[in-house]
Amino acid sequence: MPDGTLIITRSGRSRWRDSLIVAVMAAAAGVAILVTLGIVMSLVFETILFLKKIPISNFLFGLEWSPQTAIRSDQVGAEGSFGVLPLINGTLLISAIAMAVATPLGLTSAIYLSEYASKRARDWVKPALEILAGIPTVVYGFFAALTVAPFIRMTGGQFGFEVASESALAAGLVMGIMIVPLISSLSDDVINAVPQSLRDASLGMGATQSETIRRVVMPAALPGIAGSLLLATSRAIGETMIVLMAAGLAAKLSLNPLDAVTTITVQIVALLTGDQEFDSAKTLSAFALGLLLFILTLIMNVIALRIVKKYREQYD
Amino acid sequence: MINFTQQAGFGLRRRKRAEARFQWAGRGAILISLAFLVVMFVSIIRDGAGVVWQSQIAVTVELSADEVDPENIGDASFNSILKEALREAFPEVDSRKEKKRLYGLVSSEAAFEIERQIRDNPALLGGMQTLWVTASDDADLYISGQVDTELPEKQRRVSDAEIAMLDQLLADGMAREAFNRGFFTSGDSREPEIAGILSSLAGSALTLLVCFVLSFPLGIGAAIYLEEFAPKNRMSDLIEVNINNLAAVPSIVFGLLGLSIFLGTMGLPRSTPLVGGMVLALMTLPTIIIASRAALRSVPPSFKEAALALGATPVQAVFHHVLPVAMPGMLTGAIVGMAQALGETAPLLMIGMVAFIVDVPTSILEPATALPVQIFLWADAPERAFTEKTAAAIIVLLTFLILMNLIAILLRRKLETRF
Numbered sequence: 001m002p003d004g005t006l007i008i009t010r011s012g013r014s015r016w017r018d019s020l021i022v023a024v025m026a027a028a029a030g031v032a033i034l035v036t037l038g039i040v041m042s043l044v045f046e047t048i049l050f051l052k053k054i055p056i057s058n059f060l061f062g063l064e065w066s067p068q069t070a071i072r073s074d075q076v077g078a079e080g081s082f083g084v085l086p087l088i089n090g091t092l093l094i095s096a097i098a099m100a101v102a103t104p105l106g107l108t109s110a111i112y113l114s115e116y117a118s119k120r121a122r123d124w125v126k127p128a129l130e131i132l133a134g135i136p137t138v139v140y141g142f143f144a145a146l147t148v149a150p151f152i153r154m155t156g157g158q159f160g161f162e163v164a165s166e167s168a169l170a171a172g173l174v175m176g177i178m179i180v181p182l183i184s185s186l187s188d189d190v191i192n193a194v195p196q197s198l199r200d201a202s203l204g205m206g207a208t209q210s211e212t213i214r215r216v217v218m219p220a221a222l223p224g225i226a227g228s229l230l231l232a233t234s235r236a237i238g239e240t241m242i243v244l245m246a247a248g249l250a251a252k253l254s255l256n257p258l259d260a261v262t263t264i265t266v267q268i269v270a271l272l273t274g275d276q277e278f279d280s281a282k283t284l285s286a287f288a289l290g291l292l293l294f295i296l297t298l299i300m301n302v303i304a305l306r307i308v309k310k311y312r313e314q315y316d
Numbered sequence: 317m318i319n320f321t322q323q324a325g326f327g328l329r330r331r332k333r334a335e336a337r338f339q340w341a342g343r344g345a346i347l348i349s350l351a352f353l354v355v356m357f358v359s360i361i362r363d364g365a366g367v368v369w370q371s372q373i374a375v376t377v378e379l380s381a382d383e384v385d386p387e388n389i390g391d392a393s394f395n396s397i398l399k400e401a402l403r404e405a406f407p408e409v410d411s412r413k414e415k416k417r418l419y420g421l422v423s424s425e426a427a428f429e430i431e432r433q434i435r436d437n438p439a440l441l442g443g444m445q446t447l448w449v450t451a452s453d454d455a456d457l458y459i460s461g462q463v464d465t466e467l468p469e470k471q472r473r474v475s476d477a478e479i480a481m482l483d484q485l486l487a488d489g490m491a492r493e494a495f496n497r498g499f500f501t502s503g504d505s506r507e508p509e510i511a512g513i514l515s516s517l518a519g520s521a522l523t524l525l526v527c528f529v530l531s532f533p534l535g536i537g538a539a540i541y542l543e544e545f546a547p548k549n550r551m552s553d554l555i556e557v558n559i560n561n562l563a564a565v566p567s568i569v570f571g572l573l574g575l576s577i578f579l580g581t582m583g584l585p586r587s588t589p590l591v592g593g594m595v596l597a598l599m600t601l602p603t604i605i606i607a608s609r610a611a612l613r614s615v616p617p618s619f620k621e622a623a624l625a626l627g628a629t630p631v632q633a634v635f636h637h638v639l640p641v642a643m644p645g646m647l648t649g650a651i652v653g654m655a656q657a658l659g660e661t662a663p664l665l666m667i668g669m670v671a672f673i674v675d676v677p678t679s680i681l682e683p684a685t686a687l688p689v690q691i692f693l694w695a696d697a698p699e700r701a702f703t704e705k706t707a708a709a710i711i712v713l714l715t716f717l718i719l720m721n722l723i724a725i726l727l728r729r730k731l732e733t734r735f
């Protein structure tokens with residue numbers, strides 16, 4: 001009988017210890033939620049302070065971006081202008097160039113790798129492409145600013161185009177290459193999830209392999225591919241270092257890829273590095289830009305992740 | 317009827333050509349991406365390889381007791397000793413402008429280098445000594461053959477007079493290229509010929525240390541909970557969606573979080589590896605959690621069931637039997653996460669790790685910078701000689717990343733061969 005009591009107390013203690021361990025691990029999982037809350041709260045809090053100084057309509061619909069700290073508080077334009085549209089223009093222009101490069105490259109690579117390549121070739125080419133995703137963005141930025149931008153300027157000059165030394169094209173091109181592996185690996189998953197029976201049916205009716213891919217596999221994989229493209233776009237919008245080093249600071253409303261434009265991320269860095277005073281509209285505007293960026297990418301990510309996930313399950 | 321078959325024949329040929337084109341488009345796309353990779357690597361290696369060698373110039377300095385008091389080395393004016401020695405070597409130089417050019421052949425740190433050599437070896441004192449000092453960045457460009465002498469004088473950084481002096485030094489064996497130890501053993505500097513990566517490497521190491529200590533236990537704890545213990549309810553779903561979304565949040569947003577909460581609300585010291593590591597830990601957390609969950613899932617359920625059947629509690633079953641098997645996979649995830657953190661720049665800019673750091677940081681509470689930030693700073697510097705340093709720093713960064721990924725791949729192989 002004393003033995004029995006001993007066992008009960010031991011298991012009682014270890015049960016208590018077990019639930020403590022589980023609770024600690026649950027708390028670790030909760031940190032993920034805390035991080036999101038922290039991001040939202042810090043951004044929202046500072047943005048509210050910002051919007052007390054600058055009306056929200058000026059921020060969202062203003063056509064001029066020139067944040068400056070006034071030397072005297074009564075001078076004309078002391079507050080600077082905080083119209084975000086030129087920044088959105090620049091961000092979307094560069095992202096569009098990047099996607100125009102990455103979509104055809106990424107999709108055709110994914111199709112080739114999943115439908116044509118031998119297993120040996122796949123085993124070599126896939127990791128090689130993934131290297132592109134593993135290179136730090138600051139390296140791409142250096143390459144874009146030092147090699148690609150002068151090259152584009154020189155080539156453009158030969159054809160009589162006026163190319164800014166920090167052109168949207170250089171930043172977009174390099175960024176496009178950077179997101180190729182993102183698109184190709186996500187699309188690869190989606191294409192592989194299309195059931196073989198669909199392909200067999202099409203091939204059995206006498207279609208060639210490329211016809212099968214274009215008319216049967218692609219339509220079946222389309223929503224998932226759209227999801228992966230959306231995810232890649234969100235990545236392009238949030239990218240900082242390449243645009244910081246290769247795209248410049250000029251806030252311009254322009255759709256010309258040879259112009260210098262600036263992006264939301266570049267302005268956040270420009271506003272927050274160097275001397276800063278807290279509570280000035282200039283510093284606070286960086287957080288408003290951050291919130292805008294966060295909301296924009298979050299919406300895209302949520303939609304994209306939902307599509308990709310739903311789509312994977314559909315054929316499982 | 318014949319017409320019909322012929323048509324079908326033409327159609328077939330057209331379709332086969334379309335098929336071939338389609339395949340070539342796929343190969344072409346892969347080739348373009350890989351070609352870009354190769355061109356980028358080659359151009360960076362070409363730009364950065366020169367950093368291995370550094371030009372030095374020999375000066376014959378007078379170190380008699382009159383000039384340098386052996387009891388009190390710090391009082392001596394090494395700058396004037398150096399200038400004196402340079403004037404002796406080129407007695408024909410007399411105008412102010414030419415003298416300035418002459419002094420400009422050696423690095424502005426050269427006087428300190430002489431002082432350091434004497435402190436390291438006081439036996440040098442007491443007479444004439446020939447010492448090697450670092451050449452200036454422009455002189456280095458010429459000595460390493462990077463100056464195109466065909467260009468008109470106005471278009472190059474090195475003038476004809478300087479070239480004449482350097483040629484004389486080279487002919488006398490008073491200028492040489494030596495292995496550039498300084499690049500790996502000294503900190504940042506305003507002078508490109510002196511600047512090294514040690515301070516930023518140390519900063520990166522400290523930052524990664526903080527990042528690992530925070531994110532690895534948190535990530536593993538979260539992964540074990542979500543995979544083995546979490547009840548299937550809305551809360552778990554919410555956490556799961558949340559983690560997937562966090563993985564896709566732009567890195568700069570994490571920097572804003574760090575700036576506002578770690579620096580603003582919590583008042584932690586700016587520019588330190590502590591804050592940098594905390595921000596990067598939050599960023600790499602999703603990567604580690606996702607990889608660790610995959611590792612846990614790959615352990616056959618029979619392991620856990622066998623332990624449970626023998627009377628282990630669920631916690632014991634997981635910690636004694638599942639975790640050890642999943643560990644290599646989790647470590648792989650952690651290393652991949654650390655590699656990501658090592659290359660991350662933008663969030664560190666937000667929390668002020670862009671400071672100009674000369675000294676090598678030794679604690680996580682000292683201001684520091686990180687290797688990718690150093691690359692960003694050097695890439696921005698106007699001196700042409702910094703381009704070489706930038707490319708070389710990139711090569712060092714990529715070498716570390718390749719090593720980390722190799723370790724991760726080897727670990728993964730080991731894990732895969734077990735089942």
